[in-house]
Amino acid sequence: MADTPPRALTIAGSDSGGAAGLEADLRAMTACGVHGCVAVTAVTVQNSLGVTGVHLVPPDTVAAQVRAVVTDIGVGAAKTGMLASREIIDAVADVVDEVGVGRGADPDAERRGAGPSTSVPFVVDPVAASMAGEPLLAEDAMEAIRGRLFPRAALATPNLDEVRLLVGITVTDAATAREAAEALHALGPRYVLVKGGHLRGSPEVVDLLFDGERTWEFTGPRIDTPHVHGAGDALASATCAALARGLAMPDAVASAERYIRRAVAESYPLGAGVGPVSPLWAVQPHR
Numbered sequence: 001m002a003d004t005p006p007r008a009l010t011i012a013g014s015d016s017g018g019a020a021g022l023e024a025d026l027r028a029m030t031a032c033g034v035h036g037c038v039a040v041t042a043v044t045v046q047n048s049l050g051v052t053g054v055h056l057v058p059p060d061t062v063a064a065q066v067r068a069v070v071t072d073i074g075v076g077a078a079k080t081g082m083l084a085s086r087e088i089i090d091a092v093a094d095v096v097d098e099v100g101v102g103r104g105a106d107p108d109a110e111r112r113g114a115g116p117s118t119s120v121p122f123v124v125d126p127v128a129a130s131m132a133g134e135p136l137l138a139e140d141a142m143e144a145i146r147g148r149l150f151p152r153a154a155l156a157t158p159n160l161d162e163v164r165l166l167v168g169i170t171v172t173d174a175a176t177a178r179e180a181a182e183a184l185h186a187l188g189p190r191y192v193l194v195k196g197g198h199l200r201g202s203p204e205v206v207d208l209l210f211d212g213e214r215t216w217e218f219t220g221p222r223i224d225t226p227h228v229h230g231a232g233d234a235l236a237s238a239t240c241a242a243l244a245r246g247l248a249m250p251d252a253v254a255s256a257e258r259y260i261r262r263a264v265a266e267s268y269p270l271g272a273g274v275g276p277v278s279p280l281w282a283v284q285p286h287r
Ligand SMILES: Nc1ncnc2c1ncn2[C@@H]1O[C@H](COP(=O)(O)OP(=O)(O)OP(=O)(O)O)[C@@H](O)[C@H]1O
Pocket: 020, 130, 131, 158, 159, 160, 195, 196, 197, 198, 205, 206, 207, 220, 221, 222, 223, 224, 225, 228, 229, 230, 231, 232, 233, 234, 235, 257, 260, 261, 264
């Protein structure tokens, strides 16, 4: 028998194609050495071509899953993916307060010598749409992510489309990325990661981490693949896994960045559309 590994929780929707959503989250957590638990928010009918159906889980059932996991199994960190509706976001905000998940990875606590975290770090990935542009969040719900989840977040991880929806800034270069990071940080997360994957014209991918004072730039060559389905989910989940293993935020993001770059490099075609980033290099086939 092995020791119990660190645990992490994803609060997210299911992708039947097994590329994005909670399926991507669990794979990334496993590949990063962490036992992943789930609170399912929605079932999507999805493949490599897009999303053709969505069935929401009742908000009470989402909250009950979070409660069941945290009170019995215990988690070192949690993250959100597709939250679908304002009602589910409200239920998640209430239940994370109830069970003691939220913020965490507090730089001020570190400076005070109070340890790296005052509670279970909460990573909020403000998922708004699928890769093909189908909505994964009700139109009135981004306000609830901003108002109810960002103040509880240790880290927010918007892509550039989500940045535009959240703070109305179009990121085109380093200066506008910094401007966006400041506007997002003012909404409450301890750290913000502005992801540059969507700046498709650029030969480099730059993700910018900001804590209100310091910035960390994670830069790498843009890998030549169309198969980046689930990249954002995998990055947030790898960060959540690293936080569950006890890393401080900048180190957790750095470790997730190393992971996602390898996963993008190992992405593969699937179906007739967009394939997933892959963690398969990190697991041993059973012999
Ligand atoms: N072609 C690429 N080469 C290298 N890194 C990439 C590439 N595309 C995306 N990434 C990395 O993948 C992560 C996700 O980035 P992106 O900005 O695409 O987020 P996202 O839109 O939330 O992802 P998705 O919707 O595909 O799940 C970032 O760390 C980004 O730097």
